[in-house]
Amino acid sequence: MRSNIADTSITLLAVDNSARSTSQIAVLGSGRVGKSSILQQYLNGGFSNAYTEPVEDIYPKPYDINGKRRFVDYMDTAGNIYFPAMRKIYISKAKGFVLVYSICDSRSFEEVQKLWNEIKSVRENNLSIPCVIVGNKLDEENKRQVETFAALEWVYRDNLGGCFI
Numbered sequence: 001m002r003s004n005i006a007d008t009s010i011t012l013l014a015v016d017n018s019a020r021s022t023s024q025i026a027v028l029g030s031g032r033v034g035k036s037s038i039l040q041q042y043l044n045g046g047f048s049n050a051y052t053e054p055v056e057d058i059y060p061k062p063y064d065i066n067g068k069r070r071f072v073d074y075m076d077t078a079g080n081i082y083f084p085a086m087r088k089i090y091i092s093k094a095k096g097f098v099l100v101y102s103i104c105d106s107r108s109f110e111e112v113q114k115l116w117n118e119i120k121s122v123r124e125n126n127l128s129i130p131c132v133i134v135g136n137k138l139d140e141e142n143k144r145q146v147e148t149f150a151a152l153e154w155v156y157r158d159n160l161g162g163c164f165i
Ligand SMILES: Nc1nc2c(ncn2[C@@H]2O[C@H](COP(=O)(O)OP(=O)(O)OP(=O)(O)O)[C@@H](O)[C@H]2O)c(=O)[nH]1
Pocket: 029, 030, 031, 032, 033, 034, 035, 036, 037, 038, 048, 049, 050, 051, 052, 053, 054, 055, 077, 078, 079, 080, 136, 137, 138, 139, 140, 165
């Protein structure tokens, strides 16, 4: 996971030639699939089993690229989107996406496909938008509802990057 999110960040910084020094990566997906946990693990190196209430939060992370300090704002979003208008803003503005589903929740897999379709319908040049699909809760194999093959087949067909964690 670590390398996939990091790769996404580097890619989007490399293509961002604007004067702004901040780019946004939106982490989207259904409620309780593990978006906040993944971000905490990536940014702080830790994981807690405690569930925290869904909040919309911004985590800036600095990167030194060619001697210049650039920031990536990781946007943690609420899965049970109470604010559809916020989702529309993320979808229209983010430079990159991490779309998360749980392998134990087939509806969450349908949701990431809907999200990607929405991104494609709103954004031009969507093939150049860095987007990583994450199948989370791999440790819950006994409750699996989404077959690895189904996810890989979709990711391959839609030219997306992916990982299972
Ligand atoms: N077994 C297992 N549990 C996980 C994993 N990742 C997260 N969880 C648990 O799943 C629950 C939900 O995780 P969150 O990270 O809060 O999920 P979220 O997607 O941010 O949820 P919302 O903020 O409601 O949208 C928590 O109890 C986590 O501890 C995982 O890989 N495996």
